[in-house]
Amino acid sequence: MLGLLVASLALALAFFALLDGWYLVRVPCAVLRARLLQPRVRDLLAEQQYAGRVLPSDLDLLLHMNNARYLREADVARAAHLTRCGVLGALRDLGAHTVLAASCARYRRSLRLFEPFEVRTRLLGWDDRAFYLEARFVSLRDNFLCALLRFRQHVLGTSPDRVVLHLCKRRVEPPEVPEDLKHWIAYNDTSSQLLRAESGLSDSRKDQ
Numbered sequence: 333m334l335g336l337l338v339a340s341l342a343l344a345l346a347f348f349a350l351l352d353g354w355y356l357v358r359v360p361c362a363v364l365r366a367r368l369l370q371p372r373v374r375d376l377l378a379e380q381q382y383a384g385r386v387l388p389s390d391l392d393l394l395l396h397m398n399n400a401r402y403l404r405e406a407d408v409a410r411a412a413h414l415t416r417c418g419v420l421g422a423l424r425d426l427g428a429h430t431v432l433a434a435s436c437a438r439y440r441r442s443l444r445l446f447e448p449f450e451v452r453t454r455l456l457g458w459d460d461r462a463f464y465l466e467a468r469f470v471s472l473r474d475n476f477l478c479a480l481l482r483f484r485q486h487v488l489g490t491s492p493d494r495v496v497l498h499l500c501k502r503r504v505e506p507p508e509v510p511e512d513l514k515h516w517i518a519y520n521d522t523s524s525q526l527l528r529a530e531s532g533l534s535d536s537r538k539d540q
Contacts, residue, residue: 396442428489
């Protein structure tokens with residue numbers, strides 16, 4: 333019995349020491365919670381909220397939440413969001429999947445130790461290759477927007493239009509995206525062309 337306990341503790345220690353253990357636990361838990369315990373969100377463009385709190389493990393040397401944690405919290409919230417609105421299920425039905433291809437972040441005010449916040453995620457639109465999402469980090473102390481993140485979520489194995497068609501049972505035109513997002517999309521496309529040229533790749537070989 334003692335040997336089994338020691339082996340279990342050693343396995344747990346190895347899991348968290350050698351792997352990004354909390355991330356590998358939190359994302360599946362967020363997906364399962366969204367799928368089993370939360371109601372389905374029928375409106376693809378509806379904003380969803382994911383609550384969080386700044387923990388000691390989130391802090392940097394200046395004692396506020398470090399920039400990498402924003403991306404991680406947004407990852408968890410985005411997984412829950414795509415589950416509740418049915419996108420992940422539709423991708424599974426179509427034998428496809430999605431990968432994060434680009435992100436950008438604007439930090440406006442620090443989140444401090446034990447400060448409660450919400451990650452407010454919404455789908456901004458899509459094109460022939462990707463969904464575009466936004467995550468707003470809002471302090472629950474004063475409702476201040478502390479950080480704004482944008483994501484380009486590429487779809488592999490099908491297209492965003494087919495995913496939306498599968499969900500809505502009809503063709504839906506993508507909404508007009510904000511002007512600043514148009515500039516960011518253009519930047520990413522220009523960057524892809526430059527990197528392909530630098531690598532000696534033809535335009536026919538697209539980035540993920």
